[in-house]
Amino acid sequence: MIDTIIFDFGGVISKLDPFPRVSAVFEKRYGIDKELFYKKLKANDNAYLLGNMSTKEFWRIVCADTPISYDEFEYEIAWFEINQDVLQLIRELKEKYKMVILSDCYIAIYEKILRHTEVTENFSDMFYSNILHMSKAVQKEKMFEYVLEKIHKNPDECIFIDDKEVHVNTARNVGIRSILFKDINQLRESISII
Numbered sequence: 001m002i003d004t005i006i007f008d009f010g011g012v013i014s015k016l017d018p019f020p021r022v023s024a025v026f027e028k029r030y031g032i033d034k035e036l037f038y039k040k041l042k043a044n045d046n047a048y049l050l051g052n053m054s055t056k057e058f059w060r061i062v063c064a065d066t067p068i069s070y071d072e073f074e075y076e077i078a079w080f081e082i083n084q085d086v087l088q089l090i091r092e093l094k095e096k097y098k099m100v101i102l103s104d105c106y107i108a109i110y111e112k113i114l115r116h117t118e119v120t121e122n123f124s125d126m127f128y129s130n131i132l133h134m135s136k137a138v139q140k141e142k143m144f145e146y147v148l149e150k151i152h153k154n155p156d157e158c159i160f161i162d163d164k165e166v167h168v169n170t171a172r173n174v175g176i177r178s179i180l181f182k183d184i185n186q187l188r189e190s191i192s193i194i
Contacts, residue, residue, distance in 0.1 A: 002177065002194060004151065004158045005093055009103035011163030012181045013087065013119060014080035018109065019045075022076045030067055037062075046138060048106055051130035055108045078108035082119060085184035090122045093191070101126040102147050102160070104135040125151050136167045144174040159194060161187065 011017055019041045020034075027034035044061050047053040053061075059073045090099060105113070105128040113119060113128075120126065127147050129135035136143050148155060155175030162168050168178040179190045 002097075002157055002159055004098040004100060004153050005191075006100040006102050006147065006158055006160045006171075006176070007090065007123075008160075008162040008164075008167065008181075009101055009105060009113065010080070010109070012161055013083060013090070013101070015083050016080065018077060018080065018106070021079070025076050026066070026068060032066055032068075037066075046135075049104055049129050049135050050133050050138065051107060052133065055106070058106075074108055077106065078112045080109060080112070082116065083184070086187070087119065087122075089184065089188060089191075094122050098125075098151070098153075099123045100147070100151060101128075102136070102143070103127070104129040104137055106130060136162075136170060140170045141174050144171055144176060148174070148176075159191070 007013055019038055023034035023038040023041065026032045026037055040062050044053075044058060048055075048058045055074050055077065056070060058077075059068075059070050063073055093099065099122055101123050107130045110128050110130050127150070129137075129143075132143075132146070134143050134146070144160075148158070156177075158176045160168065160171040160176045160178040161181050162171070162178070163181045165180055168180045171178040177194060179187065181187055
């Protein structure tokens with residue numbers, strides 16, 4: 001019987017993937033080519049995602065030849081908007097299910113999430129790549145197995161929700177029923193069927 005729902009944060013609970021947004025902001029502000037800036041962010045992504053690099057170190061590498069200050073970089077990289085419709089659904093679901101976050105997350109975003117108690121108060125457990133030094137993107141099945149062990153659940157007791165098909169497929173490979181998030185209506189419908 002399913003009694004646990006595991007949510008991704010970026011692109012599900014929050015609305016935007018940070019790198020495309022940050023690249024667009026700095027293109028508009030400084031005329032920096034957003035495609036090249038995005039590639040620079042992604043090229044240095046893994047160490048930051050796994051918590052092996054501070055935000056300041058990430059900024060030094062990514063913004064070395066730009067006029068972008070550390071303060072503005074930190075603000076922009078940590079910026080997110082909560083999807084209020086998803087948050088409302090989470091509040092409804094927590095009455096019936098154990099709620100968990102499993103997110104590949106950057107340090108700056110993680111620190112900001114912790115200040116958003118309207119989000120964190122709905123979850124009994126939260127797992128972030130930058131704290132665990134492993135990610136869904138890199139460790140794949142191992143990450144899901146780790147979370148299942150820590151929350152004392154079997155795969156068939158859980159649902160996983162993510163906006164990235166690769167992560168949904170990885171969770172399915174572990175035996176977790178999974179939903180590829182597109183929008184709130186599709187999510188509500190998918191959860192009601194399971």
